[in-house]
Amino acid sequence: MIAYENLLELNKPFTARFKEQFDEFLASGWYILGNSVKRFEQEYAAWNQSAYCIGLANGLDALTLALKAYNFEPGSEVIVPSNTYIATILAILNNNLKPVLVEPDIRTYNINPQLIEEAITTRTRAIMVVHLYGKCCAMAAILAIKSKHNFVLIEDCAQAHGAMFNGTKTGTFGEFGAFSFYPTKNLGALGDAGAITTNDNKLAGIIRQLRNYGSDQKYYNERIGTNSRLDELQAAFLSVKLQALDNINNHKRNLANLYLQNLKRDYILPVVEDGYYDVYHIFNVRHERRDALKAYLLENGVGTEIHYPIAPHEQKAMQEVLKGQTFPVAKEIHDTTLSLPCSYWHTPQQVMQVVEVMNKFV
Numbered sequence: 001m002i003a004y005e006n007l008l009e010l011n012k013p014f015t016a017r018f019k020e021q022f023d024e025f026l027a028s029g030w031y032i033l034g035n036s037v038k039r040f041e042q043e044y045a046a047w048n049q050s051a052y053c054i055g056l057a058n059g060l061d062a063l064t065l066a067l068k069a070y071n072f073e074p075g076s077e078v079i080v081p082s083n084t085y086i087a088t089i090l091a092i093l094n095n096n097l098k099p100v101l102v103e104p105d106i107r108t109y110n111i112n113p114q115l116i117e118e119a120i121t122t123r124t125r126a127i128m129v130v131h132l133y134g135k136c137c138a139m140a141a142i143l144a145i146k147s148k149h150n151f152v153l154i155e156d157c158a159q160a161h162g163a164m165f166n167g168t169k170t171g172t173f174g175e176f177g178a179f180s181f182y183p184t185k186n187l188g189a190l191g192d193a194g195a196i197t198t199n200d201n202k203l204a205g206i207i208r209q210l211r212n213y214g215s216d217q218k219y220y221n222e223r224i225g226t227n228s229r230l231d232e233l234q235a236a237f238l239s240v241k242l243q244a245l246d247n248i249n250n251h252k253r254n255l256a257n258l259y260l261q262n263l264k265r266d267y268i269l270p271v272v273e274d275g276y277y278d279v280y281h282i283f284n285v286r287h288e289r290r291d292a293l294k295a296y297l298l299e300n301g302v303g304t305e306i307h308y309p310i311a312p313h314e315q316k317a318m319q320e321v322l323k324g325q326t327f328p329v330a331k332e333i334h335d336t337t338l339s340l341p342c343s344y345w346h347t348p349q350q351v352m353q354v355v356e357v358m359n360k361f362v
């Protein structure tokens, strides 16, 4: 059986250093916002070519606090892709703002820049782009729209640690980059963790306060904040894994290339375009008979996942909010997409086995 993911295998190469980090943590007697968080924030900012990184409790909080920093008037509109993971939309709703869903480009699965302009109104305050599956969005077009209209750009980088467009890393194009270090992400902790990147000193200060009860001086509260501190131990683990992140991304890119070169053309494969450095958080194919393909692969010892089976606008929780709107491109993707094994611990041989099985599917 080739599992889709196996977190035990994924983290095996790091076990000895995790244990060292735990021993140091235990010996330090300092459990919250200590040196490990500070160190990781500096390391991640440097790695991501961002001026600042603020460690947070998870990726949803990163998205939520990025919007909260602006205190937009309730009901203000925030543009978001219709095929994102639900978290991006929840961040908007959690701030009493109105999500305006825009369809993706069916080729890239990322927000379609041509449709963004049509969705902008006088109430638009922000756009949350999502670099889905590890591919950077069409940032040249999006930045051109940003310079024409006045809105805040927040990047959901939860699936795109290290993805680039023209050599520029995700999380540095907009006012904020929001990262998740959920265990399965390209940079994954051993629990929940997240971060915001920004190049703006003032915005960094606001996020630093918001994550800690609106305070950066004990018992002096300047804002209505929350508790969303990055855990000290998770920060220590993340520093260990950050050293391997370039290798992890390279490995996933190599596996993706094997799929791209060897899968038969019955499958709709991810597009590869000049200027884009994709990190394949998810390697997906699309197929009309996706459910039959998934069952066939399972019978033949290959685990797969669907990202995601139900489009946000079809979720029960969203019926009030997105009342009767339809998003056919998102629906098409959700109905046909299948994610293949493409993790750091998978071998090229395993991927070629998956290819062999897939190429026999009729």
Ligand SMILES: *Cc1c(COP(=O)(O)O)cnc(C)c1O
Residues within 6 Å of the ligand: 058, 059, 060, 061, 084, 085, 087, 088, 130, 156, 158, 159, 180, 181, 182, 192, 193, 194
């Ligand atoms: C994982 C993910 C999130 C949420 O991250 P958490 O750390 O689980 O809160 C947000 N957006 C996208 C696109 C994600 O894949």
